Amino acid sequence: MWIILVINLLVAMAIVYFGLKERQEDFNLFTAGAVFIVFGLILIIGLVLVMNNFEELSVLQFVGGILIAIGIISLIIGFVHCF
Numbered sequence: 001m002w003i004i005l006v007i008n009l010l011v012a013m014a015i016v017y018f019g020l021k022e023r024q025e026d027f028n029l030f031t032a033g034a035v036f037i038v039f040g041l042i043l044i045i046g047l048v049l050v051m052n053n054f055e056e057l058s059v060l061q062f063v064g065g066i067l068i069a070i071g072i073i074s075l076i077i078g079f080v081h082c083f
Contacts, residue, residue, distance in 0.1 A: 008046050012039040030078030036071030040064045 015038060043064035050057050 008042045009039065012042050028078060029074055029081060033071045033074030033076075033078055036067045036074060038071075040067030040071060043067065 012035060041064070043060050047057055047060050047064075050060065
């Protein structure tokens with residue numbers, strides 16, 4: 001399971017890095033929220049690999065859900081902070 005988490009983290013970091021580099025943006029709370037949401041969604045999508053193991057499945061669902069919730073909160077705070 002930890003291998004899946006590390007691979008998903010590296011994929012999410014690469015996507016965000018190249019996405020921000022392309023758009024010439026800084027890393028702030030708004031973009032951090034997007035990173036949390038992307039990483040959470042990648043974890044949720046990665047659940048297909050461990051469908052038969054309930055313990056790992058529930059841990060990945062929990063971590064993915066927490067990351068998505070933190071990402072949404074960070075996006076809202078970052079959006080409000082801009083104005």
